[in-house]
Amino acid sequence: MNTTTAHVKPANAAGVLYVVATPIGNLGDWSVRAREVLASVDVIAAEDTRHSRPLLQHFGIGTPLMALHAHNENERVDELISRLLGGQTLALISDAGTPLVSDPGFPLVRAALLAGIRVSPIPGASAVMAALSSCGLPSDRFVFEGFLPARASARRARLQALKNETRTLIFFEAPHRLLESLQDMAQVMGGAREAALARELTKTFETIRMAPLDELQTWVEADKDQQRGESVVLLRGVELEAEAETSGVSAASLLDSLLKHGVSVKTAAAITEEVLGGRKKAHYQYALDAQATQREADDE
Secondary structure, three states, X not given: OOHHHHHOOOOOOOOEEEEEOEOOOOHHHOOHHHHHHHHHOOEEEEOOHHHHHHHHHXXXXXXXXXXXXXXXXXXXXXXXXXXXXXXOOEEEEOOOEOOOOOOOOHHHHHHHHHOOOEEEEEOOOOXXXXXXXXXXXXXOOEEEEEEOOOOHHHHHHHHHHHOOOOOEEEEEEOHHHHHHHHHHHHHHHOOOOEEEEEEOOOOOXXXXXXXXXXXXXXHHHHOHHHHOOOEEXXXXXXXXXXXXXXXXXXXXXXXXXXXXXXXXXXXXXXXXXXXXXXXXXXXXXXXXXXXXXXXHXXXX
């Protein structure tokens, strides 16, 4: 079946907004479906038309392009929604990877859904998922933080706020700030915190290295090549059990006991914070997860 027939719609019907992932490096990762969709829509909204045009031309896609970036997206949303309501089909792409992941597009997608317009994702490459799947750190629960602030003081403040996060942390970082960010991470999080650098994913000089932060920092500082290209930095979350090492009672065991005796999640988190310290938010999330796991076990 020719997948392009899926885009045929009744007369006067609203169009479809396709959110299309593009390659993050290796062009072989781009799906046939994504290319067919981009060739069939009325217009493609691209983060940078100068960047996207050569990619589309390489695959023989001549669909008209329009720019949709951080500086004009709010002004262009109404125009694009009008086009969609008038029956046009539209594709949204970013410079690389999955749109809206530290890229423009959120106002358009939200406005389309609120207007009752169908939004259809065409999945593909994602630097976040590629890095997480190959970094060697826990991948069952994670937090994507995008880019850290450029200013050192703001960056350290943000890292301080994330210091006790129990989930794996994922960051994008620009080449010229990579070393400074690793240094700040080691200073705030501690040099022993396990981390990973995933650089130039799917490209010729792809590098993935897992090591304690101080070791990773030293390695990047010594090898200038590691300070080039696109980077994803991942940090292991803190262990909840470690928050109460000196007490002989772990936060997890106390939370489990409180929940077992019918104490609410909110109250259990507050009691654990008061008795053992640590972050109430981390206790609350653990209790929620434990409660959900118990419900699943009871349903089986």
